[in-house]
Amino acid sequence: MNLIDYPKWPSLARESILNVPMDLRSVRLSIDGKVIDYGAEIDSVVITGMGGSGVVGDLLSDLCWFWDCRVPIIVSKNMRLPRRLSRPLVIAISYSGNTAETIMSANEALSRGYPVIGITTGGKLSAVLSGKGVPVVLIPKASAPRYGLPALLYPALIILERFGIASVTNELESGITGIENALKHVDDAVNLARQLVDSIPVVWVTESRRGVGIRFKNDLNENAKYYSVISVVPEGAHNDIAAVITKQGCLKHVAIMGPSDYEGLYEEVLIDVISSFGARPIIVKLEGKTPLETEIYGVTYLGIVTLALAELLGVEPVSTEPIDRLKNLLNERRVFQV
Ligand code: PA5
Secondary structure: OOOOOHHHHHHHHHHHHHHOOOOHHHOEEEEOOEEEEOOOOOOEEEEEOOHHHHHHHHHHHHHOOOOOOOOOEEEEOOOOOOOOOOOEEEEEEEOOOOOHHHHHHHHHHHHOOOOEEEEEOOHHHHHHHHHOOOOEEEOOOOOOHHHHHHHHHHHHHHHHHHOOOOOOHHHHHHHHHHHHHHHOOHHHHHHHHHHHOOOEEEEEEEHHHHHHHHHHHHHHHHOOOOOOEEEEEOHHHHOHHHHHHOOOOOEEEEEEEOOOOOOHHHHHHHHHHHHHOOOOOEEEEOOOOOHHHHHHHHHHHHHHHHHHHHHHHOOOOOOOHHHHHHHHHHHHOOOOOO
16 A cells, blocks of 8 residues: 555654754844844744644644643644734644644744744745744755644654753654554555444544544644544533434544543543444554554544555545635735735
């Protein structure tokens, strides 16, 4: 089966961190009369980006359920930044560098006087930020944004380390082990994909693995061109679960469970309740000895499931024509001023 760029993920992760500037904390800029000091204390990290780039924020946010992150991570997937930020560091991630929502958010951050760091392969984001002296991490290319995930994630991890937000260095290699381990489970992934044919997957995931669930949904959408529903528990156990009574024939429940997730017992109860109504959930057990390894194992393994599903359905996985059409039309109609 064609794994596209997945076999390259370990090297993408390693190469991408080489370009993170060493002296990030000593950057000092003056933009529109405002001094932006990258050495100043911050009280949050905002990760802004869309789709395959924005998911990095979701994954980091998951990891902060396990790590002792010093400040909150705020995930922003919009063309504006949240109001009432006080002293954030903004990490603007766009694989192509041409996603208008992300460029607008980065510009807004600079105009509010926040330190910004870009992660991209180039494009307008790189040009706009570099033109103002803003640090940009240029990353290696992949076949499409989502296939470059480690190259988007690893620089962000290093940035968190450099700003003293989380201590990640010890786990970086384990993340790569997670990729390598998932690549050994291609047969299992194909088997899972087979069970998803002709269904609408209902993906149950715990709050601390929300990012893995979102990424799985996104990969189902973009690789296999498949709709799915994601339910994050505990919240989903107070609403989504009520629908299990109705026999909507095409639903296939998939429960994602991490090895040391503190919500594990809760999810077991949830699975028992769903099963008691006649559903037969597929249980996906994430593997890994560290939080990063488990998270990356999850996104790699489930990504491969979606490639296998695409193959079973005879769908071309890389192109995402509706997204391209949307971006072109937004551009044509001048929805964004970038
Ligand atoms: O995976 C994809 O192709 C998309 O989800 C893109 O990531 C999304 O459209 C945003 O583009 P970019 O990552 O180039 O900013």
